[in-house]
Amino acid sequence: MINLEVTGKGSGTQARGQEAMLLATNYHIHTHYSPCAASEMRLPAILDAAEEAGYERIGISDHCYSFDLNSYRIRDLRQELQEAAKERKIKVYLGIEAYILRHRLGSITPQIAGLFDYVLVAPNHYHIRGVAQPTRLHPRILGEHELYMFEATINSPITDVVAHPFVLSPRIFRIAPDRLAELARAMMESIDEKRLVGALRTAQSRGIAIELNPKFLRYGQTHLESFYKLCVELKVRLSFGSDAHMLDEIAPDPQIRAFVDSLELTEEHIWSPELAR
Ligand SMILES: [Zn+2]
Ligand SMILES: [Zn+2]
Numbered sequence: 001m002i003n004l005e006v007t008g009k010g011s012g013t014q015a016r017g018q019e020a021m022l023l024a025t026n027y028h029i030h031t032h033y034s035p036c037a038a039s040e041m042r043l044p045a046i047l048d049a050a051e052e053a054g055y056e057r058i059g060i061s062d063h064c065y066s067f068d069l070n071s072y073r074i075r076d077l078r079q080e081l082q083e084a085a086k087e088r089k090i091k092v093y094l095g096i097e098a099y100i101l102r103h104r105l106g107s108i109t110p111q112i113a114g115l116f117d118y119v120l121v122a123p124n125h126y127h128i129r130g131v132a133q134p135t136r137l138h139p140r141i142l143g144e145h146e147l148y149m150f151e152a153t154i155n156s157p158i159t160d161v162v163a164h165p166f167v168l169s170p171r172i173f174r175i176a177p178d179r180l181a182e183l184a185r186a187m188m189e190s191i192d193e194k195r196l197v198g199a200l201r202t203a204q205s206r207g208i209a210i211e212l213n214p215k216f217l218r219y220g221q222t223h224l225e226s227f228y229k230l231c232v233e234l235k236v237r238l239s240f241g242s243d244a245h246m247l248d249e250i251a252p253d254p255q256i257r258a259f260v261d262s263l264e265l266t267e268e269h270i271w272s273p274e275l276a277r
Helices: 004-010 018-022 043-052 071-085 139-155 177-190 193-206 224-233 254-262
Strands: 025-029 057-063 091-102 118-122 209-212 238-240
Touching: 018 254, 025 043, 025 091, 025 118, 025 238, 043 057, 043 071, 071 091, 091 139, 139 177, 139 193, 177 224, 193 209, 193 224, 209 224, 224 238
Parallel strands: 025 057, 057 091, 091 118, 209 238
Antiparallel strands: none
């Protein structure tokens, strides 16, 4: 296991920077309970991979529709997690990935949300029945809709972290990545910046984090770099989440490391489940 605290990860005797601190955590990992995750995503294998990647804290965040969510099931999940994390140095939290259907309607109740250590809420799970859809894939209309869903997520009582905001998934949109990246860039340019800043200020004051999801790089949506920089400028907290569905998606890749290095993060920028609720 690589221990960043001891080795300093290549920085000699220097203390670790906040960049390393953000990437010492990963709060978006699916287990085999999520229907879309690989069957290799069993807790012991996940924890091995996470320790090998040098993480100090991780969170499990299966889709809310993976289980019949009641307090007994959640208690069992927590027990399973504690069992797997026993005698390991890594700290593991029990999260869940919920989603917004429309303004004032989240996919889980605040009561169920309260049984988890934290809740990721996706504003753009358009592949799920009942989620409000953009009426057309025109940049301005899509931008208006994404902003509406983003605001709805920040205003929801269940949200601790906004999962992958403004990252458009080629799988969900069924559009080739390069064409979708072009649409996503035009969409972001059309978004009313005043409203976006207003939503981010609300997130900041409520302690809601924005997920830094490395998939934006994989999808070629590099225009989102300026969105994450805006979050940093407005002192919104960031949560790193790789949205891993298989073991080799758990570790951060060099590209995201380089990007995080370019952000000037302070301790106030780093979100932790300890801050939730
Ligand atoms: Zn998601
Ligand atoms: Zn996910």
